[in-house]
Amino acid sequence: MQTSTRASRVSLRELFPKSRFVGSQDIRISSCCDDARRCRPGDLFAAVPTAAGDSQAAIEEAIRRGATAILAEQLQPVNVPHCLVPDTREAFGRLCQRLAGDPSGKMRTVGITGTNGKTTTAWLLNSIFRAAGQRSGLLSSIVHSDGFERVATSHTTPPARELASWLARMAENDCNTSVIEVSSRALAERRTAGVEFDVAVLTNLRRDHLNYHGSIFNYRRAKSRLFEHLKPDGAVVVNADDSASRFALQRLDRPVLTVGLHTPAELTATIVERHACEQTFLLSAGDETAAVQTRMIGDHHVYNCLCAAAAGLLMGLPLTA
Numbered sequence: 023m024q025t026s027t028r029a030s031r032v033s034l035r036e037l038f039p040k041s042r043f044v045g046s047q048d049i050r051i052s053s054c055c056d057d058a059r060r061c062r063p064g065d066l067f068a069a070v071p072t073a074a075g076d077s078q079a080a081i082e083e084a085i086r087r088g089a090t091a092i093l094a095e096q097l098q099p100v101n102v103p104h105c106l107v108p109d110t111r112e113a114f115g116r117l118c119q120r121l122a123g124d125p126s127g128k129m130r131t132v133g134i135t136g137t138n139g140k141t142t143t144a145w146l147l148n149s150i151f152r153a154a155g156q157r158s159g160l161l162s163s164i165v166h167s168d169g170f171e172r173v174a175t176s177h178t179t180p181p182a183r184e185l186a187s188w189l190a191r192m193a194e195n196d197c198n199t200s201v202i203e204v205s206s207r208a209l210a211e212r213r214t215a216g217v218e219f220d221v222a223v224l225t226n227l228r229r230d231h232l233n234y235h236g237s238i239f240n241y242r243r244a245k246s247r248l249f250e251h252l253k254p255d256g257a258v259v260v261n262a263d264d265s266a267s268r269f270a271l272q273r274l275d276r277p278v279l280t281v282g283l284h285t286p287a288e289l290t291a292t293i294v295e296r297h298a299c300e301q302t303f304l305l306s307a308g309d310e311t312a313a314v315q316t317r318m319i320g321d322h323h324v325y326n327c328l329c330a331a332a333a334g335l336l337m338g339l340p341l342t343a
Contacts, residue, residue, distance in 0.1 A: 032120050034066075034093075034105045038113060046103035049091045054117055055084070056183070063088030066105075068114040069098065093117070115182040115215025122186035125193035126200070126217045129159075132333050133214070135204045135248045136225030136267075139326045140178070142318075143225055144203045146330035151199045154334075154343040159192030159200040161185070169195040179208035182215065189217070199337065210244040214251055221336045222248045223259040223329050227266035246270050259332040261325055262287040279336055281328035283321060289332050291324045305331055310341045 034041065035048040043049065055061045056068040058080040067084035069077045069092055081089075081098050091103045095110050107113040119126070134144050144162045151158035160167045163178040168191035179202065180188060192200050204214060227242055249258060258274065260267045262282035271278060280287035294302040294313070301319045305312050305328065314327060334343065 032117065034117075037117065037120055038105060038107055041113075042104075042106040044097055044104040044106065045101075046091075049103050049105050051091060052121070054093070054114065054121060054183070055089075056114055056181075058084040058087065058089075061087040061089050063090075065089050066091045066093055066117075068110055068117070069094040070110050070114060071095070109212065111182075111212035112215045115185075115212050115217075117216075118182045118186035119189075119216030122190040123193070124216070124218075125186070125189035126219070128193040129197050129200055130220045130337055131189075131200045131202065131218065132221045132223065132337070133202050133204045133217070133219040133248050133251065134223040134225065134329075134333075135206070135209070135245050136223070137228035139225040139322065139329070140203045140205075142323070143223060143326045143329045143333075144201050146326060147333050148201045150330060150334045150339065150343065151201070151337075154339050156198040157196060159188070159195070159197045161188055161201070162203045163205075168192050169197040178203055178205040179213055182213045185213055185217070204248055206241055206244040209247040210240075214248075217251055218253045218256075219248070219251050220253055220256050221259060221333045222252055222256065223333050224248070224261070224267050224270065225325065225329055226261050226264040227270060242266065242270060249274055249276065252276060257336050259329055259336065261329070263325075279332045281325065281332050283324060283328075289328050289335075291328055293324070303327075305341070307331070307335060307341055312341050 031050045031052045033048055033050050051066040053064055054066040056070050061067055061084040067089035069081050071077060081100055085100055092098055093105050093110060093113055134140050141163050148158050148160045157169045159169050165172050166175050166188055257277040259279050260271055262280040262285040281289040283291055289307050292304045296319055300317045302315045303324055305314050
């Protein structure tokens with residue numbers, strides 16, 4: 023796993039014009055790291071706050087290992103230049119993406135979040151792109167793929183520096199599209215900062231991960247952060263049958279494509295037959311209808327199929343694809 027991002031030199035003054043600089047008028051760096059144990063000479067060290075409150079010890083270790091500048095929220099008692107920002111995690115994510123060449127701007131990118139169905143929907147959508155003749159990258163809780171190489175993983179959404187590296191590899195491999203499964207924890211920790219999405223998919227919202235987020239309000243707010251990453255012409259896919267998802271969109275001023283089985287929506291499904299080993303349904307979008315047969319059964323999987331199809335339509339694919 024990569025622990026540092028290296029590229030052409032980036033001006034922090036240009037990237038963070040409202041930040042405060044101490045010890046230098048500007049900091050120009052070509053590599054960064056947020057793990058002091060793996061810091062290398064010339065790195066900028068991002069002093070990300072931790073629950074253990076050991077940031078001072080981490081900063082001192084990073085400098086011993088060769089860090090030449092600090093990205094932090096508060097001035098630290100060390101004699102290296104500082105870039106002081108309101109949110110170190112947010113700034114670090116953006117910096118990783120910039121050092122990687124802002125790869126999400128070089129291809130069309132879909133982010134998928136929600137309590138249930140993220141992984142299946144991501145795989146469905148990736149297969150749709152590949153069946154349509156497009157080279158697609160995938161970051162999911164099962165595997166990460168740069169369009170050529172696949173690597174098994176335990177991260178739903180990789181840490182910021184690793185995420186930037188994977189997206190850069192996709193862009194270098196001429197991927198037309200990328201599909202990213204985005205967890206609530208990744209959004210809360212700003213791992214996707216600097217990533218821009220063409221389409222954001224919200225599969226559903228239930229009660230989950232409250233031990234980490236503290237409340238259902240914080241959990242839903244974290245999920246809603248995905249919409250902040252939309253490109254200017256980006257759009258949202260939402261399950262109209264899920265009341266919590268509809269509520270999350272009330273303040274969103276973006277185009278929305280709804281899916282549903284029971285509530286009126288732009289994309290709907292009608293179950294034709296369902297057996298122990300397969301089901302068939304009619305997928306309708308406007309005046310177009312396509313028959314879909316799948317060996318995975320249950321309404322939950324129909325919703326996954328609808329979400330994947332809606333994202334594909336927003337990405338310009340015909341319904342048959």
